[in-house]
Amino acid sequence: IMDITAILGRLAIQSENPGWSTGVTHGSTDTGTAITSISPVDGRPIAAVREAAAVDYDRVVAKAEEAFPVWRELPAPLRGEIVRQFGEALRRHKQDLGTLVSYEMGKSLQEGLGEVQEMIDICDFATGLSRQLYGLTMQSERPGHRMYEQWHPLGVVGIISAFNFPVAVWSWNAAIAWVCGNVCVWKPSEKTPLTATACQAIIADVLAANELPEGISCLVQGGRALGERLAGDNRIALVSATGSTRMGKSVAATVAARLGKSILELGGNNAIIITEHADLDIALPAAVFGAVGTAGQRCTSTRRLIIHESVYEAFKERLVKAYKQLRIGNPLDERNHVGPLIDRDAVTGYLAAIEQCEREGGQFIVEGGVLEGADYGSGCYVYPCIAEVSPDMTIVKTETFAPILYLMKYGTLDEAIRIQNEVPQGLSSAIMTLNLREAERFLSASGSDCGIANVNIGTSGAEIGGAFGGEKETGGGRESGSDAWKAYMRRQTNTINYSTKLPLAQGIRFDL
Ligand code: NAD
Numbered sequence: 389i390m391d392i393t394a395i396l397g398r399l400a401i402q403s404e405n406p407g408w409s410t411g412v413t414h415g416s417t418d419t420g421t422a423i424t425s426i427s428p429v430d431g432r433p434i435a436a437v438r439e440a441a442a443v444d445y446d447r448v449v450a451k452a453e454e455a456f457p458v459w460r461e462l463p464a465p466l467r468g469e470i471v472r473q474f475g476e477a478l479r480r481h482k483q484d485l486g487t488l489v490s491y492e493m494g495k496s497l498q499e500g501l502g503e504v505q506e507m508i509d510i511c512d513f514a515t516g517l518s519r520q521l522y523g524l525t526m527q528s529e530r531p532g533h534r535m536y537e538q539w540h541p542l543g544v545v546g547i548i549s550a551f552n553f554p555v556a557v558w559s560w561n562a563a564i565a566w567v568c569g570n571v572c573v574w575k576p577s578e579k580t581p582l583t584a585t586a587c588q589a590i591i592a593d594v595l596a597a598n599e600l601p602e603g604i605s606c607l608v609q610g611g612r613a614l615g616e617r618l619a620g621d622n623r624i625a626l627v628s629a630t631g632s633t634r635m636g637k638s639v640a641a642t643v644a645a646r647l648g649k650s651i652l653e654l655g656g657n658n659a660i661i662i663t664e665h666a667d668l669d670i671a672l673p674a675a676v677f678g679a680v681g682t683a684g685q686r687c688t689s690t691r692r693l694i695i696h697e698s699v700y701e702a703f704k705e706r707l708v709k710a711y712k713q714l715r716i717g718n719p720l721d722e723r724n725h726v727g728p729l730i731d732r733d734a735v736t737g738y739l740a741a742i743e744q745c746e747r748e749g750g751q752f753i754v755e756g757g758v759l760e761g762a763d764y765g766s767g768c769y770v771y772p773c774i775a776e777v778s779p780d781m782t783i784v785k786t787e788t789f790a791p792i793l794y795l796m797k798y799g800t801l802d803e804a805i806r807i808q809n810e811v812p813q814g815l816s817s818a819i820m821t822l823n824l825r826e827a828e829r830f831l832s833a834s835g836s837d838c839g840i841a842n843v844n845i846g847t848s849g850a851e852i853g854g855a856f857g858g859e860k861e862t863g864g865g866r867e868s869g870s871d872a873w874k875a876y877m878r879r880q881t882n883t884i885n886y887s888t889k890l891p892l893a894q895g896i897r898f899d900l
Pocket of ligand 1: 548549550552553557575577578610611612614615616619630631632633634635636638639652653654655656686687688787789815
């Protein structure tokens with residue numbers, strides 16, 4: 389289907405020489421251990437990068453600190469121009485980078501290309517934003533005074549990302565952080581180091597062509613320990629971390645202990661409420677794509693369907709029929725709907741969740757299992773499955789990063805909203821209804837408690853224009869569009885006296 393060696397070559401990754409990609413931007417190292425990237429598509433090693441040891445990490449952060457004053461002095465619209473050029477470079481590399489995302493992570497080629505498109509979109513957004521980092525002007529209570537606020541860059545922004553969106557999540561953070569005047573240090577997932585190396589090569593070229601220091605964009609490769617080091621590093625003004633709730637709790641505590649800033653984008657447990665007034669022709673593909681797309685490994689994957697009792701049986705029947713048509717296999721083959729899980733650990737987690745669900749009384753109406761045979765040699769291909777459950781089961785309140793869908797029945801909308809909200813996570817949610825009252829109730833203050841609430845579209849597949857993120861154990865952070873940029877800057881309130889007097893606020897008198 390593809391020539392991976394040629395793709396790696398065009399993306400400046402030399403697979404014959406694992407030591408080449410050192411995982412540090414500046415200077416090479418022999419100190420760190422090698423991380424070999426294994427494709428879940430066929431179980432083959434693709435290439436290796438070298439982990440950043442403590443000394444490498446320190447050198448990289450020092451380079452970022454050095455680059456910050458240079459970058460900060462560049463007017464924001466000129467920083468936007470660099471991000472625009474990065475977007476252009478991504479357009480040129482879209483096919484190769486999208487293919488590598490698909491091969492290294494296991495999502496479909498369409499989704500791999502979609503991820504790169506999302507990077508391009510956020511570059512366009514950030515370029516426009518670079519002329520719109522607006523502050524407010526306030527009315528001063530004192531005569532001859534002017535008050536306003538402005539936004540300044542923070543410094544070094546650390547980005548910790550998850551395997552499932554190996555490149556898009558970085559770009560949401562980096563593109564916005566850059567136009568805001570920050571420099572970035574990225575620690576990607578140790579499960580997807582090559583796509584990160586490719587992105588670094590692309591941005592490094594753009595920076596070099598503009599005679600700017602590469603320290604504006606830094607990459608350090610490594611696992612949890614390196615993430616912990618970054619979270620605890622006083623030189624990192626903001627840590628934006630995407631991943632599991634377990635990781636987020638650790639990062640939050642570490643960053644808070646040094647009074648740093650953090651943006652947390654953690655796990656979801658997303659539901660679609662399908663009411664008696666739903667258009668089932670829309671609800672069906674929304675539910676199926678949401679549950680099995682990216683093999684259930686999106687933070688916004690649909691994990692729960694809360695279905696009105698009057699349409700429950702009919703919808704269940706259609707769902708089972710649709711699942712029978714799913715083609716599982718190599719994600720680079722466009723005929724397949726479902727690719728592999730990221731690795732065998734994920735398969736173990738999937739099997740354990742199925743077992744727990746059965747133990748807690750869940751009834752599988754579409755059975756799970758691991759696919760066997762030559763086409764599934766990586767051992768990472770699993771059957772998307774469906775269980776009928778009760779909402780209070782522990783497993784139903786847990787995010788399992790795999791294609792397991794839970795069905796629940798409800799009678800009143802109040803009950804449906806209660807079930808939807810009664811999980812620890814609060815990322816994405818949706819209602820399928822053509823009834824205005826139901827839709828508005830779901831979107832009201834007493835409706836969904838999630839960061840994302842949709843009507844007549846599913847839970848997964850957000851656009852970059854809105855702020856992305858969720859509540860409760862999802863971490864409360866917001867990234868990407870709207871005014872999410874404000875989290876990447878520090879606000880300064882300025883009061884200027886252009887009178888000949890010095891009046892105090894609140895009318896306080898202090899006569900000398
Ligand atoms: P993970 O938590 O295992 O790893 C995520 C990243 O954190 C990796 O780079 C990892 O090396 C690092 N890390 C792990 N423990 C750490 C620690 N204690 N301190 C610092 N860094 C640490 O997650 P994963 O398996 O790669 O990704 C799946 C999870 O990510 C799911 O829970 C999914 O919902 C979540 N996710 C959330 C969003 C969102 O925007 N809300 C987006 C994508 C993924």
